Amino acid sequence: MSTEAHQAPPPSADELRQRVRDLLATHDPATTERVEFLRARFDAGLAWVHFPVGLGGLGLPRVSQEVVDAELAAAGAPDNNPRRIGIGLGMAAPTILRYGTSEQQARFLRPLWTGEEVWCQLFSEPGAGSDLAALGTRAVRDGDDWVVTGQKVWTSMAHEARWAILVARTDPDVPKHQGITYFVLDMTAPGVQVRPLRQLTGEAEFNEVFLDGVRVPDSQRLGAVGEGWRVAQTTLMNERVSIGGMAEPREAGIIGLAARTWREHPELRTPGLHERLLRLWVDAEAARLTKEWLRQRLAAGQPGPEGSAAKFAFARLNQQISGFELDLLGEQALRYPDWTMRRPTQVDMLGGSPGFRYLRAKGNSIEGGTSEILRNIIAERVLGLPTEPRIDKDVPWKDLPK
Known part of the structure; x- marks a missing residue:
């Protein structure tokens, strides 16, 4: 039997x-x-x-x-305060589940989910943002450890994080996608330095992270040596779903805030703004229903490139709706409570004033993959259009222009 x-x-x-x-x-x-x-x-x-x-x-x-x-x-x-630990929940956990050993899963997943350990993502670099595979942070094998040296940037919540998911170059003699390995890095290890990056909102949610001879045990490697790009795709696909594909009730998020302002201030209404709000409301509802369809597809397996479309729509709508809020409220929306640099303890895209939301929404088209890159992914992997020519595909990383 x-x-x-x-x-x-x-x-x-x-x-x-x-x-x-x-x-x-x-x-x-x-x-x-x-x-x-x-x-x-x-x-x-x-x-x-x-x-x-x-x-x-x-x-x-x-x-x-x-x-x-x-x-x-x-x-x-x-x-478990998902806004504080969203990077762990949406990016690190699915990757550890798929590529981690049983020991890694047992060590990391429980405190990650309970929020006892906050995670950040060490992917982007000053010279490798949209083209992540061009990254230059090096990891050199030294016995049972790897010695990591380099710089990462745009790292949300690094100042709060205990652990980081890290991609680093372990073989410069092969093409750029092949010489990358994926690690879990201890943010409290010697040689890790976190510096704030002040944003347009006055917050310093972002950081730059410097790695100076940081030792990472090989037991904290996820996936095989040189297969970091494949492992990172799991992280990136889940990241885009976690940013743009979450389940929401009707009028959740920024469209709900804009609709509430409209209802509370009849004296500000004009026919032109009314038509604009209706169009945005319909677009937001269509995006919400599309995300629900995406979530149902996720129930059957791993996220695919469709998550890029959800994230792209999320960024576009947030920017359009936050712009509508400013136009509706006029000079009231320009009042900003505090320009003092703040170090938040969680990612907050909607809190604060309409002015905060307008400024914060500008980052939506950058974080989690730029809208330009997402357009390419949608075109090539969803619509099946021809890929762009890539002249560096078979060139060793060390021979590429820096």
Whole structure:
């Protein structure tokens, strides 16, 4: 008899609800310390139910998470502050799940999900942003360690992070996509220096990170040596979905804020602004429904290039809607509360004033892949159009112009 015949059927929605009730019965959110509750939720398989048993999940479709989240929200259970740990949840975790060893998964996933350890992403460099494969940060093997030297930039939340996902060049003698390896880096290790980059909003959510002879154990490598580009694609595809493809109710996000301002200020309305808001509202709703379709596709497997389209639409809409807010409010929207440089403890794209949202939205077309690069991905991998000529495809990285 096959092993499949002995496997129990997946729990139904009612059984999932009972699992949540069992968790609440032993860990009352009103009396249980927050981190202790989150650890218990992870151990019960109710953190991300689509992950395997033993790693915070139950091996169920992603859509089953909605049942769990609704029950816990109704009980007043704490969440894991996803805005603070979004890089870990949306980028590091899927990559560790797919390419990490069992020891790496056991070490990193639980404190990542509970928020006890914040993560950042060390990918972009001053000379390798849109063309990430041109990166020059070097990792040289030294016994059981790798010695990493280089500079990374545009690193959100590096000043709060305990761990980083890192891509570095381990072989300069092969073409640029082939000589890259993927690591997990300890942000507290000697030789790591984090410096703030002040943004248009006055915040310093971004950072530049300098790596000066940082030692990374080979046990913190994800995937095989030289296969970092393939591993990084998992991160990048999940990143774009996490930025632009999250599940949302109607009028969530920035369109909800703009619609609320419209309803609260009838004295500011004009026919032209009304037509503009209606068009933006319809575009936002179409994008939301498209993201829901994308999430259903994700339930069947790994994210594909369609996530780039969701992220592209997210950036475009945020910029258009935040511009509408400013035009609606006029001079009121130009008041800005504080230009003092702030070091936020979480990524916040919508908080603050309309002026903050307008300025912050400018970064949406850069972070997680520039809109220009996403257009290429959509054209080539979704629409099947011819690829752009690449004259450096077979040239060793060391021979490329720097």
